[in-house]
Structure formats: C-alpha cells, structure tokens
Amino acid sequence: xxxxxxxxxxxxxxxxxxxxxxxxxxxxxxxxxxxxxxxxxxxxxxxxxxxxxxxxxxxxxxxxxxxxxxxxxxxxxxxxxxxxxxxxxxxxxxxxxxxxxxxxxxxxxxxxxxxxxxxxxxxxxxxxxxxxxxxxxxxxxxxxxxxxxxxxxxxxxxxxxxxxxxxxxxxxxxxxxxxxxxxxxxxxxxxxxxxxxxxxxxxxxxxxxxxxxxxxxxxxxxxxxxxxxxxxxxxxxxxxxxxxxxxxxxxxxxx
Numbered sequence: 001x002x003x004x005x006x007x008x009x010x011x012x013x014x015x016x017x018x019x020x021x022x023x024x025x026x027x028x029x030x031x032x033x034x035x036x037x038x039x040x041x042x043x044x045x046x047x048x049x050x051x052x053x054x055x056x057x058x059x060x061x062x063x064x065x066x067x068x069x070x071x072x073x074x075x076x077x078x079x080x081x082x083x084x085x086x087x088x089x090x091x092x093x094x095x096x097x098x099x100x101x102x103x104x105x106x107x108x109x110x111x112x113x114x115x116x117x118x119x120x121x122x123x124x125x126x127x128x129x130x131x132x133x134x135x136x137x138x139x140x141x142x143x144x145x146x147x148x149x150x151x152x153x154x155x156x157x158x159x160x161x162x163x164x165x166x167x168x169x170x171x172x173x174x175x176x177x178x179x180x181x182x183x184x185x186x187x188x189x190x191x192x193x194x195x196x197x198x199x200x201x202x203x204x205x206x207x208x209x210x211x212x213x214x215x216x217x218x219x220x221x222x223x224x225x226x227x228x229x230x231x232x233x234x235x236x237x238x239x240x241x242x243x244x245x246x247x248x249x250x251x252x253x254x255x
Contacts (some may be wrong), residue, residue, distance in 0.1 A: 050139055052098060055139065057133065081117065084126065098140035116128065150191060156177055156188060157192075165225055173196065219231065
C-alpha cells in the first residue's frame with residue numbers, strides 16, 4: 001500500500017497530481033538537457049562572501065547573475081525576483097557565517113527583498129541583487145575578525161551592533177557577558193586588537209557614515225541618534241576615521 005492510499009480520496013488525487021507535475025518537470029528538463037549551475041560554483045561564490053574576498057566575488061559575479069535554479073515561474077519577471085531573493089537569502093547567511101551580526105545581515109536582506117518586490121526591470125533587479133551580494137562581502141571583510149573570536153567577545157560585538165543608537169558602557173557589556181570589566185577588557189583587546197571603547201566608537205562612526213550616505217538626517221541629528229555627547233565630538237571622531245568632516249562627507253557621497 002502506498003502512502004497516498006491512506007489519505008482521503010480527494011487528498012490522494014491532489015498528492016498524485018503533485019507527484020505527476022514533479023515528474024513532468026524532471027522529464028522536460030531531461031528532454032531539454034537543462035543543466036543547473038554547478039553546486040561547486042555556487043559554493044565558491046558564497047565562500048567569497050563568507051571570507052570577505054570582495055575582488056574574487058566581483059570576478060565571479062557573472063556566475064551569480066546566471067545561476068540556474070530551475071524554472072519557478074512562467075512569468076520572466078517573477079522568475080527573476082525569485083532568483084534574486086534566493087541570492088539574498090544565501091548571501092545573508094554566508095555573511096553571518098563570516099562574522100556579520102545576524103540582525104544586520106537579515107535587516108539588509110529584508111530591505112533589499114522589499115525593494116526587489118516593487119521593481120519591474122529584470123536587468124535592474126539582477127544588478128541590484130549582485131551589488132548587494134558584493135556589499136555583504138564588504139561587510140564580512142570589515143567585520144570578519146569576529147568569526148574567530150570567543151563566544152563572549154562575539155556576544156559583546158553583537159551587543160554593540162544592536163545598541164548603536166544608545167550610549168554603551170563597559171558596565172553594560174560586563175553585565176551582558178557575565179564576566180568582570182577588567183577581564184573582559186583584556187579578552188576583547190587580545191582577540192580583536194581594539195580597546196572596547198575604541199571598538200564602540202569605530203562601530204558608531206561606521207553607522208554614521210551609512211546614515212550620511214543613505215538617510216536624510218542632518219549631521220547634528222545623526223550625532224544625537226548615535227548617542228554622541230556633542231556634535232563637535234562626533235565631528236572630531238568622524239574626521240579621525242575618514243579625513244573629512246561629516247558635512248563634507250555627506251555633501252560628496254549622499255545618494
């Protein structure tokens with residue numbers, strides 16, 4: 001007795017039809033000699049995201065554009081959107097495996113998928129998805145040292161990433177990690193090369209850079225959002241990292 005024989009008659013018919021459709025897809029693929037993208041090629045491409053090897057990923061980007069994942073829709077635009085969303089899902093997880101904070105990676109994926117959902121040009125969708133894959137690789141390159149850190153240090157790094165809009169103290173990190181401030185400070189410096197205070201500032205300045213480029217917030221608003229004590233202090237720290245004041249940087253790079 002087959003599994004479908006134990007179902008109600010109407011369900012049994014439905015299941016059998018699904019099975020027949022699955023066989024028809026495989027049949028037609030065999031008839032047309034449809035070749036899916038090699039799994040090894042896919043693994044190679046996503047390993048570049050995981051390892052932060054952006055240049056290699058750029059050289060491999062045509063492979064990502066031509067990933068053959070099978071026919072998921074009769075509508076070419078919808079098929080393109082499905083492929084782009086698969087690319088985003090796999091890219092975000094490769095970035096997480098490479099040390100990028102989960103919330104950051106998933107939030108970017110959500111943002112991109114929402115935009116893709118409203119797009120109507122196939123070439124623009126593929127281009128946008130591939131640019132985002134490259135962005136994930138760049139994020140991994142910037143944050144990848146976290147992949148080799150202890151669970152305690154990664155917890156602190158995640159805490160900082162999730163609380164960038166607030167003032168963050170060593171006391172908070174000590175409490176979150178469950179170890180003393182002195183031991184945490186030594187451990188964090190040993191594993192990342194940064195003092196905790198420097199890492200917090202560095203992370204806030206990187207967030208400020210993204211806000212300057214992609215948001216309509218003024219420099220003073222960004223300083224306030226990220227918990228800087230004053231706009232002058234924010235300006236000094238930003239200039240230390242990017243050799244420009246936030247105002248100049250925004251004027252040159254704002255999208």
